[in-house]
Amino acid sequence: MEGQQRLKASTVLVSRVGGMGGPAALMLTMGGVGRVIIAHGGELISPDLNRQVLGSESGLGKPRATDFGEYLRSMNQFVEVEAIGREPDDAEAAELADRCDIILSCPPTFEERLRLNRAAVRAGIPFIDAAQWGMTGTLIVVKPGETACLECLYPEPPPFEEFFPVVGAISAATGSLAALEAIKILSGTGEPLWGRMLTYDGYRGNFTTVVLQRRDSCACCSSL
Amino acid sequence: MKIQISYTGRSYQTAGMLPCELTLEDGAMVDDALRLLTKDLRDDQQLPASCLVAVSGEHIGTLAHYTNRPLRDRDELILIAPVAGG
Numbered sequence: 001m002e003g004q005q006r007l008k009a010s011t012v013l014v015s016r017v018g019g020m021g022g023p024a025a026l027m028l029t030m031g032g033v034g035r036v037i038i039a040h041g042g043e044l045i046s047p048d049l050n051r052q053v054l055g056s057e058s059g060l061g062k063p064r065a066t067d068f069g070e071y072l073r074s075m076n077q078f079v080e081v082e083a084i085g086r087e088p089d090d091a092e093a094a095e096l097a098d099r100c101d102i103i104l105s106c107p108p109t110f111e112e113r114l115r116l117n118r119a120a121v122r123a124g125i126p127f128i129d130a131a132q133w134g135m136t137g138t139l140i141v142v143k144p145g146e147t148a149c150l151e152c153l154y155p156e157p158p159p160f161e162e163f164f165p166v167v168g169a170i171s172a173a174t175g176s177l178a179a180l181e182a183i184k185i186l187s188g189t190g191e192p193l194w195g196r197m198l199t200y201d202g203y204r205g206n207f208t209t210v211v212l213q214r215r216d217s218c219a220c221c222s223s224l
Numbered sequence: 225m226k227i228q229i230s231y232t233g234r235s236y237q238t239a240g241m242l243p244c245e246l247t248l249e250d251g252a253m254v255d256d257a258l259r260l261l262t263k264d265l266r267d268d269q270q271l272p273a274s275c276l277v278a279v280s281g282e283h284i285g286t287l288a289h290y291t292n293r294p295l296r297d298r299d300e301l302i303l304i305a306p307v308a309g310g
Contacts, residue, residue: 016310018310019309019310020310021310106310107308107310108308108309108310109308110306110308113308131306131307131308131309131310132307132309132310133233133234133305133307133308133309134234136232136233136234136307137307138233138304138307148283153276153283153286154274154286154306156274158272158274158306158308159272159274160308161234161309164234164309165309166309171309171310197276197283197304199232199233199304201230201232206230206232208230208232208281208302209281210276210278210281210282210283210302210304211281211282211283212283213282213283213284213285213291
């Protein structure tokens with residue numbers, strides 16, 4: 001009960017609510033997080049429907065954030081859902097981080113992921129990065145100043161692929177695991193994956209956990 | 225000694241070219257293993273520089289910048305090519 005009350009008193013930002021962020025936001029809403037902020041620009045398009053748990057064919061052509069926000073509200077009337085129809089820039093990410101307890105990062109580009117990581121580290125709040133490619137899903141959980149941050153791993157953003165394979169089941173599983181880590185941290189339950197990368201290789205059915213090393217020269221977190 | 229190789233992330237076609245196990249001289253280092261692992265890959269099959277490298281569960285950097293260290297029999301060399309898709 002105490003953990004549930006902690007969830008109720010919490011605010012979470014989920015940036016990009018597609019294949020991973022959508023299931024993550026849904027699990028957080030259904031789990032009773034007090035305020036869920038979602039950020040995602042653009043309109044829903046049909047090629048994305050293989051992994052959009054918050055959208056449907058009836059939402060094609062509509063702004064994703066608005067439509068997805070309505071769906072989340074319909075799932076739990078006791079949760080406040082704030083829908084932002086764009087991806088936050090540096091200033092907005094910092095402003096959002098200041099009024100959140102945790103950030104879930106689910107964008108397709110490393111530029112956005114690193115931006116959200118910086119905002120979380122500066123605000124001193126936990127950061128969870130969920131990613132997928134084809135049959136692989138990865139999860140990183142950052143405690144600023146104590147564990148490696150995303151920029152410790154990737155000082156420069158790896159090249160962006162405009163087209164990449166997406167298996168909805170992998171996206172949804174990775175997003176759900178990201179939500180679980182957030183729920184654990186916010187409710188004070190269990191042992192979060194602090195400072196580790198969890199990788200699921202769906203092709204072979206293997207989970208791997210790697211302990212991540214901080215980088216002394218990290219421009220984002222080495223001063224902490 | 226023998227070490228296990230795990231590769232995940234982008235490019236399954238590259239993973240298919242890599243062995244699951246390597247036999248190395250005693251005292252071999254991570255860079256010996258990586259050299260042996262990638263020597264037969266074509267230019268268009270090379271692993272990305274931002275690929276994370278870990279040994280038996282401990283991250284040691286990326287292919288571009290990693291802490292070279294000795295390997296032990298039955299170590300697992302893990303390569304995780306960066307993934308970011310949403």
